Amino acid sequence: MPSLTVDAILFDMDGTLIDSTPGVLRAWQTFAADYGLDAQQVAHASHGRRLYDTLKEYCRIHDEEKLLAEIVRFEEEVIQGGPVALPGVHSLLHEIDAGGENSASGWTIVTSATNVYTPKALARCGIPLPPLGLVTSDDVASGKPHPAPYLAGARRLGADPSRCLVIEDAPSGLIAGREAGCTVIAVCTSHTKEALLQSGANPHYIVDDLTCLSARWLGDTLEVRIPDA
The missing domain is CATH 1.10.150 (DNA polymerase; domain 1)
Structure with a gap:
């Protein structure tokens, strides 16, 4: 069972955490x-x-x-249109939140949506706002596929980008994560595996959705297991 040890997870939102x-x-x-x-x-x-x-x-x-x-x-x-949480989202976030004082710096959301839409969409889907805040399109001068959004997400958590895991569904976001120096997992919630492979985004891992992932804290680091990668 492949696993990664990282300091933080940077989630995309639309297509990764929610279906809009x-x-x-x-x-x-x-x-x-x-x-x-x-x-x-x-x-x-x-x-x-x-x-x-x-x-x-x-x-x-x-x-x-x-x-x-x-x-x-x-x-x-x-x-x-009624966005909904995608499968596996709540259980994975619950596992991250089980880290006690580490939980706050363990995850955030990096989205191409605005700071008006994002909290509304998350609330509609029953997903909490990240404890240390999130990164929206209003927070960066350049959007995905530029690495700026994911670099901003790592800074928000006080983490080195090379110690961050990006989880994304779109080629533009996957490219942004790689360019930021993060490890990148693609979820096949909006694109097929074949389309992702042909996109040139080059994710490190590809899984069907977040039900394929689990996380647990090992001290102050997160172990992310990828059984179906």
């Missing part, structure tokens, strides 16, 4: 009608990236005030 697919597709259908886009194509191509970047690129919105307003409108559509 119905709401995202609903939002892109609305925006596709407004901006003359192919909803399915754009939804696939933009997965894992910041709305700030994708709306600017695909909807050609360059006015800053309008762009920010459209981000809010898009994310409200996603929330109305």
Whole structure:
């Protein structure tokens, strides 16, 4: 049974901790009608990236005030779509939280979503906010696949990126994690194993979902077991 010993886990959110697919597709259908886009194509191509970047690129919105307003409108559509926690999320977080005083610095969330949408989506799914806070698109100048988000996540926990584990579903986030110097696990919740292998993201491990992972504290480090890698 393969295992890793790390100081902290940096989780992506959409597609890793929560399934927001119905709401995202609903939002892109609305925006596709407004901006003359192919909803399915754009939804696939933009997965894992910041709305700030994708709306600017695909909807050609360059006015800053309008762009920010459209981000809010898009994310409200996603929330109305009813995000849900993905399998294995609550049990894995419970195992991390069993570490007593180590638990707070043991995990955080690094998401391409905004600081408005993120707490709403987590609350809807019954997932607690990380004790030491999280990293959203509002906290970094460059989004995934740039390594800045995961480097910021490691700093928030006071951890060396090389001692952090990134868990992601999207190629852009997997690339960001590797570029940040972290060990990276891909979950096949939004892409097939074949698609992930062909994406060039090069994760260290690929698993079906978070039910494949378990964690326990060994002193002040986390052992993450990967039985089905």
